[in-house]
Amino acid sequence: MGFLGPNGAGKTTTIAMLLGLIAPTGGTIRILGQEMPRRREAILARVNFSSPYVALPHDLTVRENLVVFSHLYNVAEHRRKIRDLGELFGVSHLLDRRTGRLSSGEIARVNLVKAFLNDPQILFLDEPTAALDPEAADAVRTLLMRQRDERGLTIFYTSHNMREVERLSTRIIFLHHGRIIADGPAEQIVREYGKADLEEFFVALARSEREVSQ
Amino acid sequence: MNWRRIWAMNLRQLFVLRRSFARVTDLFYWPLLDLFFFGFLSVYLGRREGAPMIAGLLLSALILWDIFFRVQQGISVSFLMELWTRNFVNLFVTPVTVTEFLVAMMVWGVVKILITATLLTTLALLLYGFNLFTLGLSLVPFVIGLIIFGWAVGTVITAIILRYGQAAETLAWSLAFLFQPFGAVFFPLSVYPQWLIGVLLLMPLPHIFEGMRAVLAGQPLPLHHLGWAFLLDAIYLLVAWAFFGYMFTLARQRGLLLKAQE
Numbered sequence: 075m076g077f078l079g080p081n082g083a084g085k086t087t088t089i090a091m092l093l094g095l096i097a098p099t100g101g102t103i104r105i106l107g108q109e110m111p112r113r114r115e116a117i118l119a120r121v122n123f124s125s126p127y128v129a130l131p132h133d134l135t136v137r138e139n140l141v142v143f144s145h146l147y148n149v150a151e152h153r154r155k156i157r158d159l160g161e162l163f164g165v166s167h168l169l170d171r172r173t174g175r176l177s178s179g180e181i182a183r184v185n186l187v188k189a190f191l192n193d194p195q196i197l198f199l200d201e202p203t204a205a206l207d208p209e210a211a212d213a214v215r216t217l218l219m220r221q222r223d224e225r226g227l228t229i230f231y232t233s234h235n236m237r238e239v240e241r242l243s244t245r246i247i248f249l250h251h252g253r254i255i256a257d258g259p260a261e262q263i264v265r266e267y268g269k270a271d272l273e274e275f276f277v278a279l280a281r282s283e284r285e286v287s288q
Numbered sequence: 289m290n291w292r293r294i295w296a297m298n299l300r301q302l303f304v305l306r307r308s309f310a311r312v313t314d315l316f317y318w319p320l321l322d323l324f325f326f327g328f329l330s331v332y333l334g335r336r337e338g339a340p341m342i343a344g345l346l347l348s349a350l351i352l353w354d355i356f357f358r359v360q361q362g363i364s365v366s367f368l369m370e371l372w373t374r375n376f377v378n379l380f381v382t383p384v385t386v387t388e389f390l391v392a393m394m395v396w397g398v399v400k401i402l403i404t405a406t407l408l409t410t411l412a413l414l415l416y417g418f419n420l421f422t423l424g425l426s427l428v429p430f431v432i433g434l435i436i437f438g439w440a441v442g443t444v445i446t447a448i449i450l451r452y453g454q455a456a457e458t459l460a461w462s463l464a465f466l467f468q469p470f471g472a473v474f475f476p477l478s479v480y481p482q483w484l485i486g487v488l489l490l491m492p493l494p495h496i497f498e499g500m501r502a503v504l505a506g507q508p509l510p511l512h513h514l515g516w517a518f519l520l521d522a523i524y525l526l527v528a529w530a531f532f533g534y535m536f537t538l539a540r541q542r543g544l545l546l547k548a549q550e
Binding site: 086087090093095096097115118125127128129131132133134135141142143146148188198 | 290293
């Protein structure tokens, strides 16, 4: 699921609410059939989160960080799990490197290893390719699509890269000032609003907002 | 309560300690400087006044004070570390509960003082011939009383940082020292004006340090002081937990958990 909107639309706030970091001012949140935050512990054991704006401790090695998070997620046979995910995301050679010394692309892949440690049923990704060059971003997207298809994983995805979102998402929710203004597959949204693609829709929305504010 | 998660948060601190010069400095450098200063001062005063007890009084007070301070700091600084490394959000999107987080910080505070107090006690014996264990079994309740008060103060500081962000981080190093001149740490309660004594006795520290001095003077363990210390400890710890819980709820409502690490 792609979660889109201009800066300040409320994407990160919504993810933070879904993860129990912010209390909503109204309404209820149900994830995997359970109410957040009342069943927070049970829900968070089955979901995970990754964002380039939230770092893993830079003073620990990649392996140390992953061991700590394995314990936090109660992962069985965590050493094997770290080894397998390290191979899957191509970070095996980085496991004994200090996290703070990795490049942005390497950190993004390590963050994804952390995000897959507990075999989540839902993965929240806040702009996972924001700090990456096009090649590294493409590698991450390919990995994510494979995991989505192989594991039947739900990915809740925010990004400013419209092509990326179109490629990854079967459903898109478009937020504007904290409200949902479009919800459906990319083709449907584009058709409904008479635009050529999502990018055009996004730009039109941002321009109309600027004009209103002027 | 999931002990594996509590272990994980302590493991993270141990990993940092293994290679962080700043954290090792916290653990050894300042306590050792204090020990040398008070050790030589007590040697000098002991010779001059002909009062051999002065070394015992000063060094016992120093080591016990350090237990309180290191426990408090263990809690506040381990919390700050999560903010400095921008790991706080990562931590709270795992199933870790607030209680587990608090317990993990409390355990880490105890681990820190086990290391520091062992070092100080050994060096005090080797360098100044002072054996802290002359306090005998009464050492145990004194130490427990100080640990509990350290937990309470550390938890309150953490809650304030959670609410006001890293602007309040200086409290982690400074607030405990407010208790040093008013906690009857290095001198007896009788030094204070009469009107102030009643107020100071609302803190556990004067009870514990008065008890320590009584035992060093060869008197029996003053149980009334000990009783008061534990009663006050329990009250302060419960208030501190409630305060943290309130601040955490407030932080969730105002979105401060996301902003805390910025």
